Amino acid sequence: MSAVRRAVSEALWAMCAADSASMPVHWYYDVQDIRRDFGGWITGLKGPGDKHPSSILSLSNTAGSGRSAWASGAKRPDVVGHIILHHKLDLWKSSRGSVHYHQGLQAGDNTLNTVCSLRAARSLVAGGFTDVSRPDARAAVMSDYVRFMTTPGSHNDTYAESFHRSFFADWQDSRPTSPRQVLLFAEKRSKLKLSSSFPDGQLDAIGCLPMILPFILLSASANEEQAVSAAVEFVKLTHPHPKVPEYVSIYGRALHATLGGACVRQQAEHALRSLDAWDTCQSYSRKAARFPVSSEERLKVHQSAVNYLGLACYTKGALSSLFYLAHEFHDDVRGGILTNTNCGGENCNRGAALGALLGAGGAYTGAVVPQEWKDELRDARDLIPDVLKELE
Template sequence: MTGSSSSSGDMSQVRRAVGEAFWAMCAADSASMPVHWYYDVDDIRRDFGGWISGFSSPGERHPSSILSLSNSAGSGRSAWSSGGKRPDVVGSVILHDKLKLWKSSSGSVHYHQGLQAGDNTLNVLCSLRVARSLAGGGFTDVSQPEARAAVLSDYVQFLTTPGSHNDTYAESSHRSFFADWQESRPTSPRQVLTFAEKRSKLKLSSSSPDGQLDAIGCFPMSLPFILLSASANEEKAVAAAVEFVKLTHPHPKVSEWVSIYSRALHAVLGGASVRQQAEHALRRLNVWDVCQSYSRKAARFLVSSEERLKVHQSAVNYLGLACYTKGALSSMFYLAHEFHDDLRGGILTNTNCGGENCNRGAALGALLGAGGAYLGASVPQQWKDELRDAQDFIPDILKTQ
C-alpha cells in the first residue's frame, strides 16, 4: 500500500479491512455465480430447491440464457451489432474452447458452465490478477501509468492463453477490447497501454458511445486500485480507479459511477460507516427517498424472513436488476445500506435477488467486507475455505501489504 501518516494500530485495521474486502468480493461473486442473470426469482427457488444459502455449482441449463444471441465478434448481441463482418474473438482470441457453447442450438446454455461451487467468474478472476500485478509490482502509487500498463499486459496474457480459466462467458467489455486488440496484438506493458489509451480516447470522443460498456461489470477490475490505495489520500485512490476503468470501459458516464463508488469504499476502508456512505451515494444517485420507503417496508418483517427478502427483491427489481451501471449501483448501495452490519445476510440477499448479481455482488462484498472488519466481523471461515480461486491469490496479495 502507498505511504500514510497513520499510526501502526490504524494501519493494521486498514490492512484487515482490505483483506476482508477481497474475501467478501470473491464470496459474493461465487455465491451468485450459479444464478447469475436469473431474472425471475422463482427460477432460483425452483432450480436450487429453495433460496441459496452458500456456494453451489451452476446447472447445465439456464432458464433465461441469451448466450446464443451474444455477439462472439465483439460487444452486444449479434443480431444488432455491427460486428457481423469482423472475425469471432470468442473461440480464437479468448475463450478458446467455448465457441461451441455460444453457438449451441439449445440456446439455454448456462453462462458459467464449467465452473464449480466456490469458483469465481471471469471478471473476479481478472480482478484477483489485477490485485496480484499491483501488489507484486513494487509501485509506490498504483495511480501511475506503469501500474495500468502492468495490469493490462497481464490481462492480455491471461485472456489470450488457452485453458487459463474455465468460465464460458466474457461480457461485452472483454469482447470489445479484444476485437480491437486482435488487429495489432500488442503484448508488452508499454505497447498494451499505448493501444488501450488510443482506443479509449477514440471511444470516449465518439458521438455514439457503446451502451454495453456502461455496465456494473466495470467494477471488479477497478476494485483493487481502490483497495490497494486504502492508505493513500482519497483523490489518489479515486484517480487510480477512474483512470484504469477508462481503459476497460471507455464510456463517458462510467467515470462518474466509479468515482461515487470509489469514494464510498475508500472511506469505509478508513473506518467510515457503510450505512452513512451508502446513504450519501444513494442521495447522489437521486434514489434515497424511494430506498427509504423500501427500507421501512422491509423493517415490518422479521430479519431473515421470506417476507423481508421479498421486499428487498422488489427494491432491487425497481432500482435496477440489469447490468446498466446507474441502476445496478443504486441496487447495490440499497443493499449496502440495509445490510451494513450483516455481511452474510447482505451477500446472500444479493444472490437471491437475481439479475446482474455477480458484479453487483463483487462491489457490495468489498464494501461489506471492509466495513465488517471494523465491527469485528469477517467472512465466515467455511466460505474462505471453499473459495479456491481466492485461496490461490489473496494470501499472496496481502503478504506484500
C-alpha cells in the first residue's frame, strides 16, 4: 500500500471513529452531563441514552432550516417523516422534549452526515472519476444522496441538520432524481441562495465538512488547487452560504497537505493564523502543558479552549476548535478523538473533520485508529473496504 493510499485509508477510519465516539454525547453543552450520564469521561465507542440533557429536537423546524419558531411565510409541508427521516417525525414532535438526537443508533454506528460522507466516497470511486472536481462527479454524489435520503429505512439516525432539511424542502417541489437533473436543480438553487441578501445562517455550520472530505481524500494525488476546487464547488451545492467556501478552503488545504506527508502541527498553526486564533490557542496550549498527558487537569484546559474558541456549530469557531485540537494531538489519534468527544458541543462534525486530519497524519507517524475501534465501526466496515478496493 502506497503512503498516500494508507493516509487516505486512515483518514476515513479516523473520521468514522471520531464521529461515532462523539455520537452519544453530541451537543452536550455541559461537559459534567457527560460524566454523569456515562459514569466518567468517554473512553471508547458507546451507544446513546434514550434521553438527552439539552435536547431541543422538538423545537427544530420539520419543514426546513432552523427552529420552528423562526419559520416565516406560508406553512410548508413537513420534510421530516415524509421526504426524509421516514418514521421519525413522532420523535421530533415528542412532548417529552428530551429525545436524543441520535436515538436509533448503537455503539459503533455513525451519524447521518458521516454515513453520507462514506456514500459520497463510494459514489466517486464507483464512477471512476480521474478528476473529482468535474461536474459529473458532483452529479453522481448528489443523485446518490437524493436516493439515499428519500429511501425509507436507508439509515437509523433520528436527526438531520438544517442543510438536509433546507435542501429537501426545495427539492420536493420538482423531485429530480437523475444525476443531470439533480445537479441542475442543486446548481440553480445554490446560485439563488448565494446571491441572496439574507443568507441562511444555519448553513454556515461545521456540518459543511463531512461530505467534502471524500473530494479532498480522492484528490490526494492531484494538485492542491484541483483538490480544493473539488471541495468548494461541491459544498456550494449543500451549504450555499457566502462564508463557507473560504472555511472549506482553509480546511481542504490543510488536509491535502497532510495526505502528502506534511506535519499536522504545522498545518494546524497555519490554519489557526488564517482564522485569527493562533495567539489564543498558544495561551491554552501553554496552560495544558503544565499538566501531565492524559490527566483530567489537562482535559479541563482543552475543554475550556474549545468552549472559548467555538463549542457550537458555527463554522469559524468550530474550525478554530478543530485546529486547536489538531495542534495539540498531532501525534495522538486516539487521544485527539477522545478529547474532542469529551469537549462536547458540536463534536460529531468537528470530530469527523478532526479525525480525517489526524488519521492522515498518523499514517506517516504510526499513530493510527485502534484496531478494536475499527472492528466496532459497522458503517465504516461496510463501506470503507469498497472504497479502498476501487483505489487499488
